Structures are given as structure tokens and as C-alpha cells.
Amino acid sequence: MREAQQYPTALTIAGSDSGGGAGMQADIKTMQHFSVFSTNVVVGLTAQNTLGVQGAYPTDPAAIAAQFESVMTDFDIRAAKTGALFDGVRVSEVARNVERFHIKQLVIDPVMVAKGGAPLLDKEGVAAMKRELLPKALLVTPNIPEAELLAGLTIQTEADMAEAAHRIQELGVPNVLVKGGHLEGDEVLNYALLGDDSFVLKGKKVHTARKHGTGDTLSAAITAMLARGISLKQAILIGNDYMNHIVAQPLFIGHGHGPLNQALWPNPNQRFNNTNELDFSCQLVVGLENVGGDRAKLFSLVKEACLAGVTVVQYREKGTVRPSFLEELAVAKVLKEICRKTKTLLFIDDNVDLAIAADADGVHVGQDDASVQSIVKKAPELLIGLSISTMAELEASQAAMPDLAYIGVGPVFKTTTKKDAKPTIGLEGLREIKEAATVPVVAIGGINEERAQAVYQHGADGLAVISAITKSTNIAKTVQRLCKD
Numbered sequence: 001m002r003e004a005q006q007y008p009t010a011l012t013i014a015g016s017d018s019g020g021g022a023g024m025q026a027d028i029k030t031m032q033h034f035s036v037f038s039t040n041v042v043v044g045l046t047a048q049n050t051l052g053v054q055g056a057y058p059t060d061p062a063a064i065a066a067q068f069e070s071v072m073t074d075f076d077i078r079a080a081k082t083g084a085l086f087d088g089v090r091v092s093e094v095a096r097n098v099e100r101f102h103i104k105q106l107v108i109d110p111v112m113v114a115k116g117g118a119p120l121l122d123k124e125g126v127a128a129m130k131r132e133l134l135p136k137a138l139l140v141t142p143n144i145p146e147a148e149l150l151a152g153l154t155i156q157t158e159a160d161m162a163e164a165a166h167r168i169q170e171l172g173v174p175n176v177l178v179k180g181g182h183l184e185g186d187e188v189l190n191y192a193l194l195g196d197d198s199f200v201l202k203g204k205k206v207h208t209a210r211k212h213g214t215g216d217t218l219s220a221a222i223t224a225m226l227a228r229g230i231s232l233k234q235a236i237l238i239g240n241d242y243m244n245h246i247v248a249q250p251l252f253i254g255h256g257h258g259p260l261n262q263a264l265w266p267n268p269n270q271r272f273n274n275t276n277e278l279d280f281s282c283q284l285v286v287g288l289e290n291v292g293g294d295r296a297k298l299f300s301l302v303k304e305a306c307l308a309g310v311t312v313v314q315y316r317e318k319g320t321v322r323p324s325f326l327e328e329l330a331v332a333k334v335l336k337e338i339c340r341k342t343k344t345l346l347f348i349d350d351n352v353d354l355a356i357a358a359d360a361d362g363v364h365v366g367q368d369d370a371s372v373q374s375i376v377k378k379a380p381e382l383l384i385g386l387s388i389s390t391m392a393e394l395e396a397s398q399a400a401m402p403d404l405a406y407i408g409v410g411p412v413f414k415t416t417t418k419k420d421a422k423p424t425i426g427l428e429g430l431r432e433i434k435e436a437a438t439v440p441v442v443a444i445g446g447i448n449e450e451r452a453q454a455v456y457q458h459g460a461d462g463l464a465v466i467s468a469i470t471k472s473t474n475i476a477k478t479v480q481r482l483c484k485d
């Protein structure tokens with residue numbers, strides 16, 4: 001199957017909101033924004049706007065089953081989520097179909113009451129959810145009133161949230177995210193209990209009524225990321241950042257509880273695009289250290305290399321006298337501008353904060369730098385390159401692979417440019433790592449014009465050089481010879 005046909009697909013099992021801000025409409029918009037195709041089982045209609053729910057019309061259970069049949073027999077559903085399920089009959093029908101079609105990655109947003117106060121799940125529905133649906137789910141994302149109902153306790157503090165999460169876990173769902181937006185205070189605390197692991201996510205509380213659809217949007221974002229193969233924990237961390245960002249900039253639509261703008265995400269989809277489409281074939285790694293500290297020389301060299309066809313520039317400062325953060329930022333911003341003109345990707349070595357501040361495309365980190373997981377949490381929009389020098393490092397980094405744009409493998413040959421370089425791995429070492437790698441391999445270390453083609457022949461998808469370009473007397477010709485024949 002061609003890559004373009006492997007667009008991840010998810011399913012939302014929810015109610016329609018005629019106002020467009022919540023329910024299935026919020027799910028579809030959010031999933032699309034995360035580059036996931038959304039299929040739907042409509043469990044009911046609501047006549048609704050930003051002022052409230054004027055009517056609710058549950059779907060015939062036979063129509064629910066028929067929709068499941070249509071979707072599940074055609075699409076490769078990687079993850080699903082539920083929203084408003086109305087009553088016990090519909091919850092049972094959904095649970096039956098989840099079982100029938102072996103839906104594994106199921107996120108339950110246990111929608112019980114709409115923003116304006118209208119009930120969206122009756123008493124039997126709550127009982128059926130506890131009994132039949134939660135044990136089939138991967139994650140449940142209750143807000144405070146929903147968690148109180150599911151856990152049977154009053155929640156006022158973080159400790160209460162933790163207690164509620166544990167009680168809900170006992171109902172058979174392994175992972176629980178209690179959303180604390182309804183609690184007093186200037187911060188929103190979300191409590192996550194993932195198996196035995198627990199953590200608290202914080203966000204600034206935005207005091208606005210324009211938050212219609214927040215629960216649907218968060219659970220849809222998490223579901224979309226699961227469909228893309230991102231781990232549950234990272235999906236929750238990214239989803240939390242996403243919500244903090246979009247809640248702060250609501251849409252001024254309607255006269256009541258206004259909707260969110262799901263498309264508001266910095267550098268939309270940059271991170272989630274098919275990274276296979278990005279070109280990591282020829283990378284110039286460079287800093288002031290490599291050009292005698294001469295800024296003008298650095299800029300003209302990078303410009304020439306970009307025009308000659310390098311596909312990535314990595315800004316890397318390693319000299320004994322390091323420029324200050326602000327000096328590096330000033331340089332990085334000029335590099336960004338140069339790269340923008342030729343559509344060349346700009347990466348920053350080691351420094352995630354600098355990459356964020358300079359609006360770089362990515363960051364390259366070594367084994368002892370910031371962890372891939374922490375970068376994803378802090379800056380989900382950044383592409384990430386990770387250094388790998390041995391098979392053991394590759395194996396130890398398996399969990400990070402879905403989040404990587406490429407791995408930098410080497411040093412392949414002896415190099416004097418990097419003082420603390422690890423032992424060389426040679427062309428055979430490069431081949432061995434390439435055969436086990438699941439992301440593009442960028443070879444580095446002692447590569448020059450003469451050696452470039454052998455590097456490709458041993459499996460490299462791309463190469464990265466410092467001295468081959470910084471010491472070249474004819475950059476255009478050098479870049480041409482470094483490219484794959």
C-alpha cells in the first residue's frame with residue numbers, strides 16, 4: 001500500500017451538536033487537525049447552540065449497529081472514542097459493538113451534562129457505562145462532576161482527584177484522566193493515572209464562558225494521536241498542551257458558551273505530517289566555531305550551501321567560548337530567514353529552548369541531552385533527530401522512534417571536528433544500524449565528497465557534514481558531490 005493511502009483513521013461514537021462546537025463536530029475537526037481521518041457512528045442528534053440544548057433525539061439502536069457494521073467492515077480503525085451516549089440502551093448497544101469489532105484503543109469521554117446544564121446521559125446510562133463500557137476502554141476522561149458520579153465521592157482537592165481516579169480504575173479501565181477544570185483556583189489541574197504511574201498536568205485557568213466542546217476536543221486529540229501510533233502518555237501530554245493553547249484563544253461566535261477553534265495550533269501538523277515526505281538527505285552542521293567566529297562568513301556559507309541544495313542546516317555551537325543564549329538566538333534567527341527562502345529545514349543542536357525561540361523546524365539531540373519524551377512534551381511542533389552510535393543505543397531508543405524524524409548515525413569515519421566523538425563504526429556498522437532502523441538514517445563523521453557515495457551504498461538515507469562544506473573552496477560543487485548520484 002502506498003504511504004499516502006495509509007492515512008490513519010479513527011472513529012467517533014457520539015452525538016451531533018447542531019451548533020457545531022461540541023460533540024461529533026468537535027471530534028471531526030480535532031482529528032482532521034491532527035491529520036487523522038474521522039469516521040462516525042451517530043448515537044443521537046441534539047438541537048443545540050451556544051445557549052443550550054433545545055432537544056435530544058437518540059438514534060435507533062439498529063441504526064447504531066448498522067453504522068458500526070459499515071465503518072468497521074471497510075476502514076482500518078486504529079482508535080475510537082465515545083461522546084454523548086444518551087441512555088442505557090445506547091450505551092449497551094455501543095458496548096456490544098465495541099466487543100463485536102474488537103475495538104482495542106477506546107477512549108471514553110463520559111459526557112453526562114452539556115455546558116449549559118442539560119443532561120446527556122441518564123441514570124441507566126451511567127450504570128451501563130460502569131458495567132459494560134469502562135471495562136472495554138483504554139482510557140476514560142471524566143471532568144469533576146463525571147468523576148464524582150463514576151467514583152461515588154465528592155472531589156474538592158488534588159488528593160480527592162487521585163482517590164477518584166483509583167476508584168474509577170477499579171471499574172476495569174486501566175487508565176484515567178480526571179480533568180480538574182471545574183475546581184476553584186487560577187490553575188487547571190488534570191490528574192492522570194496510567195496503570196501504576198500517576199502525574200499531574202497543570203495549565204493556566206482561562207476565565208471565559210467560551211469553552212464549549214473542551215472535553216470532546218481533548219479526548220478527540222488523544223484518540224487521534226493514538227491512531228497515529230503515539231503512546232498514551234505522550235498523547236495525553238500533547239493533548240494537554242494543545243488544550244492550554246486553544247482555550248486561550250476562543251472564537252466569538254453565538255451568544256452563550258462559545259466554541260473553541262480546533263485549528264489553532266502553532267505550526268499546525270508540522271510535527272504530525274508524514275515525516276517521510278521531508279528530505280533529510282544532505283545536512284550541513286555548522287556554527288561560529290567552524291568559521292573562525294565570523295558571523296558574516298557563517299551566513300554567506302549557509303546561504304551558498306542552501307542554494308546549492310543542502311536539505312537541512314543544523315546550527316551547532318560547541319566552541320570553548322560559547323556565545324550567550326541571546327547571541328545564539330540572533331544567529332539562529334538569521335539562519336532561519338536564510339533557510340526559509342530556499343525551503344531548507346533548520347535544526348538546532350542540543351538546545352530545545354533555542355529551537356523554540358528561533359522557530360526552528362527541529363532539534364538534534366545526543367544520548368546525554370534532553371530526552372525525546374521531554375522535547376515532545378515541551379515542543380510538540382519540533383521535529384527531532386537523535387544521535388545513535390551503537391546497536392545497543394538503537395535498541396534502548398526503540399520507544400522514542402515514533403517521535404523521531406531521523407537518527408544521526410556515527411561517527412562513520414574518524415573525525416577531528418568533534419573532540420568528544422565516540423569510536424568510529426565504519427561502513428559495516430552503518431549498514432547494521434540501517435538494517436534495524438525504522439526511521440531515516442543520517443550518517444555523520446568524517447564524510448567527504450570521495451566517501452559520500454559509499455555511505456549511501458551502505459544504506460544511509462542521508463548524510464551530515466561539517467568540514468566537507470566549511471573547508472570547501474567550491475561549495476556548489478561539494479554539495480553536488482555529496483548528494484546521492
Ligand SMILES: Cc1ncc(COP(=O)(O)OP(=O)(O)O)c(N)n1
Pocket residue numbers: 283285314316318349350364365366367369385386387388407408409418442444464
Ligand atoms: C545529524 C547529526 N548526527 C549526530 C550529531 C551529534 O550530536 P550529539 O551526539 O548531540 O553531539 P554534539 O553534536 O552535541 O557534539 C549531530 N549533531 N548531528
Ligand SMILES: Cc1ncsc1CCOP(=O)(O)O
Pocket residue numbers: 285410411414415416417418421444445446447464465466467468
Ligand atoms: C557532530 C558530529 N557528531 C558525530 S561526528 C561529528 C562531527 C562531524 O564533522 P565532520 O563532518 O567534519 O567529520
Ligand SMILES: [Mg+2]
Pocket residue numbers: 349350364365366369
Ligand atoms: Mg548534543
